[in-house]
Ligand SMILES: CC1=C(CCC(=O)O)c2cc3nc(cc4[nH]c(cc5[nH]c(cc1n2)c(C)c5CCC(=O)O)c(CCC(=O)O)c4C)C(CCC(=O)O)=C3C
């Protein structure tokens with residue numbers, strides 16, 4: 133697909149909200165942060181203590197906040213380069229600067245209509261609707277949620293971008309670099325397996341992500357197939373790949389998406405697999421899930437199994453990714469202006485909706501949340 137020429141017009145938006153998960157900055161933040169994340173989610177105490185230890189092992193500090201600041205700076209630079217006058221404001225669901233701090237900042241800037249860009253490329257409750265609910269609930273607490281949406285700053289959202297060319301190209305670039313590293317470590321790229329990794333979610337959340345489009349796992353499989361095809365073409369050999377999961381939580385009785393990356397490595401090693409490249413396509417930066425679950429845990433598993441393993445990078449602030457994000461912002465602006473725009477994609481799935489459909493990405497299949505959400509067809513859908 134050819135790139136559509138886009139005007140450098142971000143109107144009707146007067147600000148961009150970079151909207152993320154958040155993470156602790158120091159040891160004292162760890163427990164309050166975990167309380168924010170898990171409020172009402174039924175995560176067992178043992179799991180929380182274990183996750184707390186992951187953070188303490190890294191000095192009580194998650195890399196995520198610095199990574200988001202770097203992404204914010206990269207977005208600002210790309211916007212300036214293209215002559216687009218759009219201030220970027222950063223906010224998080226689970227830590228400072230909170231969503232409400234971001235709205236304060238938007239008000240200080242005099243913004244009346246903002247476009248939200250979530251640091252999650254996939255559509256599911258965790259990566260999409262939970263952010264939309266958080267915006268609505270935050271405005272509600274501020275007394276700014278009118279019957280048809282915000283009476284304060286008005287928000288739209290950039291579509292889930294797992295199949296946008298910039299995200300796909302950034303991941304392919306990172307995987308190609310990992311193959312070179314594997315060769316340097318003495319591995320054999322021609323027989324290595326490419327394992328894509330993402331955050332596991334409960335099976336019920338996977339089912340509920342089906343409402344208006346392909347499920348969370350299907351979105352990953354679509355992107356993975358394209359990345360594997362690029363790698364195969366560039367390297368000139370067949371690439372065998374599969375998808376695995378990390379970071380499972382919740383009670384053991386509750387089914388979550390599998391296989392777990394460690395189980396997969398163990399099983400494949402038993403079948404004689406020697407070399408592996410792990411590509412964390414589920415994450416946009418090397419935050420704690422990557423630093424602990426992959427770099428610490430899965431790499432240790434691979435070492436114990438005598439495998440040669442390399443972890444590919446995340447898209448982070450790769451120029452091709454950042455420039456794709458700015459394209460997505462301009463695309464959303466053109467849609468908001470009522471223009472006819474080509475919504476660029478790669479892979480087999482269509483572009484995901486910029487305005488979420490009723491019932492989209494609920495937490496559990498068939499269970500309305502009763503929580504209002506912005507950026508859908510209406511507040512309570
Ligand atoms: C799909 C998905 C993404 C990717 C999309 C996105 O980026 O949004 C993601 C990202 C992240 N998850 C993160 C951290 C945590 N996630 C937890 C818990 C959970 N995650 C879930 C899903 C996801 N999570 C789910 C279904 C739960 C169970 C509770 C619930 O149903 O909500 C818990 C609680 C303890 C535990 O169980 O692990 C923690 C501490 C961090 C911060 C890392 C850092 O600090 O660097 C980030 C970026």
Ligand SMILES: [Fe+2]
Pocket residue numbers: 331379
């Ligand atoms: Fe998570």
